[in-house]
Structure formats: structure tokens, C-alpha cells
Amino acid sequence: MARKASPARLVIALSVAGVLAVFLLYTSIAGGGNPSLPPSELAGRTGEVQLAGLVVGPVRGDAHAGGLRFRLRDISGESRTSVAVLYTGSVPDLFKVGRHIVVNGELERGTFVAQPGSMITKCPSKYAPKSDSA
């Protein structure tokens, strides 16, 4: 039987090419994402990063006037290094000392300056709460 080339292959090849093109388009216009770091690895970093850590008090200031100041240390607890954070914008309800939070921003002269409104707190564990962090 003389096999007529099935358009299926053409369709799939074109689709795959289309998807790849879309991916390339994305990476060329939007670039990659941000590195996610714990406070202990922040020293000397430049550029925008995502910082995930545990809130250490005291918490001072006003997020809507001058900014909220607090420190973050590693969630894993292996390192005692902490970093000062300056944050403005909306503060999630769950934010308080001892909570795990994630903020985006940049290290500027030893202080992590967070992008306004970038803070997310993690839900207090829905599954199997840990009691040691409070």
C-alpha cells in the first residue's frame, strides 16, 4: 500500500514547534525567575532574590509609613545568621514573630529591602502542626 503521508505528523510537528516558539518568546521577553534563598546565603548577593525565612523580633515601624523593620533567619535553624529586612505595603494577617514568610527584594547596604506588597506568609500548617516554631 502506498502510504500517503499522514497530516498527523505535520500537525504534531507544527504544534511542538509552536510550543517551543512560545517558550523562547517567554524567556526572551521575561527572563528567568528569581533565586530563592535562605537568609544565611544572602550575604554578598546582588540583584533581586526571593528570601524565605523565619521572622525574628522585635518588629518595629509602620508598613505604610516609613516601613516595617524586622529580621529573618533560616527556617531550618541550622544557621543563626539573620538579616535585617525593611518592608512596606500590605502585611498579611499571619505575619508575626516566629512565622515563616517569603519576600522578594534586594540586599542594599546590609538591609534586605523588600518590594512593596511582596510578602507572603505561609498558612499555619494545615497538616500536622509543628509546635516548636511558635
Added chain:
Amino acid sequence: MPELGRAALLVTLGLSVYALVAGAMAAHLGRRRLARSAQNALVASFATTAVAAAVLLAALLRNDFSFTYVSRTTSEALPTAYTISAFWGGQEGSLLLWLLVLTGFGAAAVSLNRRWARDLIVWVVPVFAGVATFFAFLVVAVASPFATQVAPTDGAGMTPSLQNPYMLAHPPLLYLGYVGLTVPFAFAMGALLSTKLDERWLIATRRWTLFAWAALGIGQLLGSHWAYVEVGWGGYYAWDPVENAALMPWLAATAFLHSVMIQERRGMLKVWNVLLVILAFSLSLFGTFLTRSGVVNSIHSFTQSSIGPWFLAFIVLVVTVSLGLLFWRLPQLRSPTKLESPVSREAAFLYNNLLLLALCLAILWGVVYPMLSELVRGEAVVLGRSYYDFFLRAFGLPLLLLMGIGPLIAWRRASLKSLATTFRWPTGVAAATGIVLLLLGAGSSVPGLVAYTFSAFVLATIAMEFARGTRARKALGASSWPAAFASLISRNRRRYGGYVVHAAIVMLAIGIAGSSAFDSVAEAKLARGESMTIGDYTLRYSSLDERATANATEIRATFDVRRGDRDLGTLQAGKNAYTIEDQISNEVGIRSDRLTGEDLFVIAEQINRDGSVQFRVFVKPLVNLIWLAGLVFLVGSLVTLWPDRHEQRRLVARASEAGLPATR
């Protein structure tokens, strides 16, 4: 009592292992009585799991804090409804619920199909039993819900944000969806193992897949609505890994539900369908792994638990074995027919599938990217919101358009001329809508405008289909227009239910586009008596009140809201401070416009000592269409799920045509 629970689970594990081993032996050697006994073991494992579940439920209801699980998830003061929801509020209980639903679905799916597809079922049983063995092992050996301790005087209680009615329905619906995807998976594997690769496994599982898919969809929408009204940050979906965990299997299942029609009708895409089923099931396992293992940063914090590695191992096993099996049976899965033209219904469905899959995989890539980049570069890189938004537009908008084209285009081969005739009206409607919206200023967001234009196109095709069908039924002798309409739907529930679901997805698209592409936001710090404006709304902050309730102190700021010259009454926003749990929760004020579906959404971000309040206000046009879409989706799903004698007859006829034992 905990002993009874533990014993019941141990028996469940034993029964599952027996059903796996005996079932596989019976199928391999062709022993009918042994196969029957394996089936019975699967059914019995449901009964023993139910006993274990009853023990846990009773312990929860009795506030028996000697159960570690009960003391960790509830407290004396917790209302009964939430005490029940604590069943799935913790990891061990969730796994038990998973096992219960799994064995229940397995027993039912096997029993319902055992006469009709016996040769297939003998292999389905051990597959089900294999999955059940894994979960039974977890609740027996790794995360037992029946661990005991010296009873404390009170339990730890439940997080306030989980104490709301959504949590009664949202998690169980997701579980029904996740676990429900095991049914098509088990039947697909059964078909591969038994080499009964005809369409029966599709027919037997169609409703199960639909059910799982509908539950997953509605469960997710409920979760979004919960986030919108309770969490109160002004959005409803954050592309969080845990949210994506539910979206990915739903997308894969959506693709499967569509490609199944091509296999039923034209015998094509056989390998593809099995692949999609494997993907959907693996993604539902992967979703559970994500939520439990804490490998990625998520706003849902899940403490590192011991079950992560087990899940990962199980996923690897499932993927390897099922792909191996598929590869082994490839020669038997050749399609008798080929795609004839890239412009045909088959092709349109194929594009739809590829786009759904591309979207699903793009999301998967975003979810695993932090892990992969950590492996490769030693540093986790997180892809943000813009990544997901980009791909939602890139793949979602063409999908929207295809939703209008696919159902109308001719099978096999469509000529361009016939396309022009078919789509004359919808294209006209879409163009008119686009122009009107452009004149109204919708050009501020190009993706939003495109989404609206495509939506108009799809809605026009759906309306046209209903109108044409109803007219045809009327011409065939229906007594009245409503009767013609009813008979149209009841004669082909699958098709017209599908259109209803499509209409729901269009509403969803309009709601998402409206609330994300055309929303506005304003922020201000107001003292009492001061006002702020957003769009044509004016909000005057009039008073601040504090009130103590049983478990919380509630602070509320009250506004007088006006829109233009119209007085819209008052709206409250504030915070609750929960005393026992030492937590604060935002209580947002939402005013919905019933006519336009627009929401005015007020967050009291910060309440200062001097009585001034930092407010954040959103206007979200059309956002209520999203929730309405949920209802329409439910109606459409019910229509397609409803038993349909006509369809059953057609399928059986087609099956017997192919020389199959279709006696049901």
C-alpha cells in the same frame, strides 16, 4: 478503640495485598474462582477501611484526646461540623479518607462492570489493589491515624482560617477528584495487561472520569472562592504550587475527556489516551506529594513529613511500570484510521489536546523549576506570577477559540467553504463585540479584549447549536418549544451537557479577564470622616467599632458607599483577633453588583491606635461570573453524567458491531 482502628487497617492491608497477588495470579493463569475471590477481597477492603474510618470519626466526635490525631486537630470548643472536617484536616486522616474513597470506588467500579467486561476486570482488580496496598501501607506503617498518647485536657484546636464552611466541602471534593482518577487509570492498565484494548475500558470509565473531573473542578472553584472571601488579599488564585497541584490533573483529565471522543468515534489516538490517563493519575499523586513533602515553597505550609519519599518512590514506580506496559503493547494499539486533514474535527480536538497538555506541562515546569534549578545550579530559582500568566494567555486564549470551532467543524475533512458558512454568524458576532468593546475602552488590555472577543464567538456557536437543534426537534414533532428543547438535551446529554460546560468555561474566562485585566486598585490612609474614590465609587469612612464574641474580638470600619449620585448603603471591613489561637484574620468587605457582576472589595490593612485606617480597595468587574460559572459547570456536568439510555444503546451497538460481548 484505637486497637480496632489499627486492626481494621491491618486487615485492609492484608486484603489489598491478597487482591493484588491473587488477582494477578488468577488473571495470568486464567483461574476464574481465584479472580472472583480477589474481587471479593477488594470489596471487603472497603468494608474494613470503613470500620477504621468510623473509629476515627467516633473519636473525633467524642473529643477523645488520647488519639494523638484528635488532640492535634480539634479542641473541646470546636463546633461539631468542624470536628468532622478535622477528619481531613490532618495528614493521617487525609490518607485514611483517600484509602476509603479509593477502595469504595474500586469496589463499585469493579462490581458494576464485572459481568459486562469480565476479561478486562480480572486485570483491573490487581491494579486497584496495588494502589490500595500503597495507601494502606502508609496508614499502617508510616502515618497512622490511630497513634495514642496520654490524653491532654484539651486539643490544639483548628486554625481559624479553616473554620469555615468551605473547608467542609473543598478538601473532600478534591479527594473525590484525585482518587476518582484512579478508576480510568486502573481500567487502562487492566486493558493493557489483558490486551482487551477495545473501547470498553473507555465506556466503563467515562462516567467515573467525568465525575472525578467535575469534583476536581468544583472543588478548586470552591477553594478559589474561599481564598477570595476569607483570605482577603483581593485575588482568588495565586499560582501557588498547591493550587497548581489540583489544576494540573484537571487539565490532563480535560484533555482525556476530549480525546476519548476521537477514539470512540474514529478509533484514533489510542496510545495518546492511555498516556493522558497515566499523566492525570501521576499528576494527582504528584499533587499529593507536593502538598505533603514540603519540597517547594508554598503559601500553604506543610511541615516536612515522612511520607514524601514514599510518595516519590510510588510515583516513579507508577510512571515506570505504566509507561513500560504501554510500550510493550504498542503494536496492539495501532489505529485503523488516520488523520485525513489538518482541518477537521479530529484535528481540532488534537489541537485542543496539545494546547491543554502544553498548558499543563508549562505549569508543571513552573512547579518543578525550583527543584530542578537547585539540582543543576545549586540554587532554587522561582518562577513568578508573570510566568504562569504568560502561558495562560499563550495557550488559554487559542483554547478558548477552539472551544467554539471544535464542536462545529466537520469530521474527517472540512472544506474552507463550509467553514465560512458554518462560522459566518459567530464570526460576525465576535467582530461586532470586539468593535463595541474597543469603542468602550476595553483596548486598555489586549489579552482582555481578545478573551472577550473569543468568548463572544464561542457563546454564539453554542447559542446557534442549541437554536438549530431545538428547531430540528420542533420540526420533528415536539409539541412546544420548551418540549423541543428538553427532548434535544435528553436525547444527547453528552453533547448538550458538554455545551453547557463550555458556556461555563467561557463565563470563567470572561470573569477572569474582567477581574484581572480590567480591575483597579486604590490605597489610602483615612481618618474618620474622610473619603476616598476609586472609579466612580466614593467611600466615606464613618465609624470604627469593636465587639467581643465568644472566641474573638471583632473590629470593623464602616463606610458609606456611593456610586455617582446613588447611595449604595454601608459596607464594613476589619479584623478579627482570635484569642485562643492568638491569630488575626482580615475580614474584607465585599459589595457585589448583581446586575453587572462587579465587586467593590475593601481591605482594612492596618488599623491604627488613633482610629485611622489604611485601606486598600479594589474594583473587580465581572468577577462574580467566575462563581456563577461554577454553578453552570455543575449543571453541565450533571447533564453529561445523567444516565442516558440512548447513548448506552449506541455504545453497546457499536461495541457489538465490533464483535464484542456487549451484554449489559
